Amino acid sequence: MIAQILLSLLLCAVLLYAWIEYRRSPVVALLSSVASLAGLYFVWEPSDSTRLAEFVGIGRGVDLILYTWVGISLIIILNLHLKLRTHLELITVLARTIALANPAAVPAEMAGNSAAAPASMPLDVRARRPAAGRRSRRRGDQNA
Amino acid sequence: MEADLHPKLWVICAAYNEATTIGGVAAELRRAGHQVVVVDDGSLDHTRDIAAAAGAHVVAHPINLGQGAALQTGIDYALGRGADVLVTFDADGQHRVSDIPRLLEALRRERADFALGSRFLGQTTNLPTLRRWLLQAATIFTRLTTGLRLTDSHNGLRAFTRKGAAAIRLRQNRMAHASEILVEIAQSGLRYVEVPVTIDYTVYSLAKGQRIGDSVTILLDLFAQELYR
Numbered sequence: 510m511i512a513q514i515l516l517s518l519l520l521c522a523v524l525l526y527a528w529i530e531y532r533r534s535p536v537v538a539l540l541s542s543v544a545s546l547a548g549l550y551f552v553w554e555p556s557d558s559t560r561l562a563e564f565v566g567i568g569r570g571v572d573l574i575l576y577t578w579v580g581i582s583l584i585i586i587l588n589l590h591l592k593l594r595t596h597l598e599l600i601t602v603l604a605r606t607i608a609l610a611n612p613a614a615v616p617a618e619m620a621g622n623s624a625a626a627p628a629s630m631p632l633d634v635r636a637r638r639p640a641a642g643r644r645s646r647r648r649g650d651q652n653a
Numbered sequence: 654m655e656a657d658l659h660p661k662l663w664v665i666c667a668a669y670n671e672a673t674t675i676g677g678v679a680a681e682l683r684r685a686g687h688q689v690v691v692v693d694d695g696s697l698d699h700t701r702d703i704a705a706a707a708g709a710h711v712v713a714h715p716i717n718l719g720q721g722a723a724l725q726t727g728i729d730y731a732l733g734r735g736a737d738v739l740v741t742f743d744a745d746g747q748h749r750v751s752d753i754p755r756l757l758e759a760l761r762r763e764r765a766d767f768a769l770g771s772r773f774l775g776q777t778t779n780l781p782t783l784r785r786w787l788l789q790a791a792t793i794f795t796r797l798t799t800g801l802r803l804t805d806s807h808n809g810l811r812a813f814t815r816k817g818a819a820a821i822r823l824r825q826n827r828m829a830h831a832s833e834i835l836v837e838i839a840q841s842g843l844r845y846v847e848v849p850v851t852i853d854y855t856v857y858s859l860a861k862g863q864r865i866g867d868s869v870t871i872l873l874d875l876f877a878q879e880l881y882r
Contacts, residue, residue, distance in 0.1 A: 534880055536879075536880045537880060587880075590877070591877065591880055594877060594878075597826065598824060600716075600718075601718050601722050601826055604714050604715055604716055604718055604722075605714070605722070605725070605726045605729065607715055608692070608712045608713055608714050608715070608726055609712060609726065609729055609730055609733065612710060612711065612712050612730070613693065613701050613705065613711040613712060613713040614701065614704070614705030614709070614710060614711035615710055616708050616709070616710065
């Protein structure tokens with residue numbers, strides 16, 4: 510019973526994690542939710558897990574729970590990878606803003622053309638983008 | 654001169670450690686009367702100094718981010734300078750300046766917002782057979798995933814109208830940006846046209862270009878992007 514309660518708490522934590530992550534990555538959240546709900550079911554209905562394990566050729570029900578847990582771990586690793594990509598996008602926006610604000614060289618005939626200074630360009634460009642049919646962008650994009 | 658027809662034409666060159674070629678490329682573009690912005694993507698050599706000496710605008714990333722990121726920076730810069738037409742042009746010297754008027758003419762004639770260069774409608778010199786197959790496989794993949802009927806999906810020579818360029822927002826920093834541009838074009842619903850161009854492969858450009866294994870990275874990058882917002 511103690512093990513069941515501990516595992517249930519851990520799987521509930523995964524469910525909470527999935528709920529928090531849903532806005533950023535619905536696919537990962539969905540996979541995590543399905544895996545943790547399946548895990549919860551099998552923790553409290555071990556006989557069903559044994560039956561299903563035999564059906565799919567794993568052997569013991571406890572192995573099936575273990576495999577479910579491994580699956581959840583892999584999904585979370587995938588999510589960490591996606592978070593790294595999100596951070597890289599933010600770094601890109603930052604680097605671009607720095608680069609545009611301080612051009613390394615402007616030909617003499619264009620120097621002093623302050624009316625066309627590009628520093629505020631990213632926001633400008635996005636404001637003119639067609640909205641219809643566009644996929645949504647990640648959170649924080651508007652802060653670029 | 655084309656620059657007279659398009660006074661606000663800007664050519665964007667993304668460059669990373671291209672000190673060998675960027676001077677010649679930028680100078681030739683300037684001689685043709687085009688405004689040029691070279692985006693130095695964190696080069697460790699003298700790319701930015703050479704580009705500036707050739708008369709190009711230079712915008713420098715503080716760190717190396719990738720060609721896709723550099724092109725988006727160049728697009729933002731050119732739009733900020735009031736560009737009406739934008740051309741992306743490889744810094745390694747494999748494109749011909751003489752193809753730019755064809756792209757502009759196609760934009761005008763077809764009333765399109767995107768003119769995409771095609772080496773398979775035009776010509777290539779020294780294209781390795783394996784790379785040809787890989788490019789053709791990429792073209793089939795592009796047709797299946799975007800619905801765009803193209804003959805060359807990874808050609809860096811393209812022209813956008815201002816409206817077209819503003820509809821592009823690249824999030825793929827590295828090689829997958831070429832596929833991402835096509836996805837964005839398909840999603841924008843704007844008109845596109847393919848134009849025959851010539852690609853001159855050299856030992857230098859082949860060494861700098863994509864490798865077979867990169868196609869796997871591109872697929873993984875495109876897949877990963879679909880998993881998050």
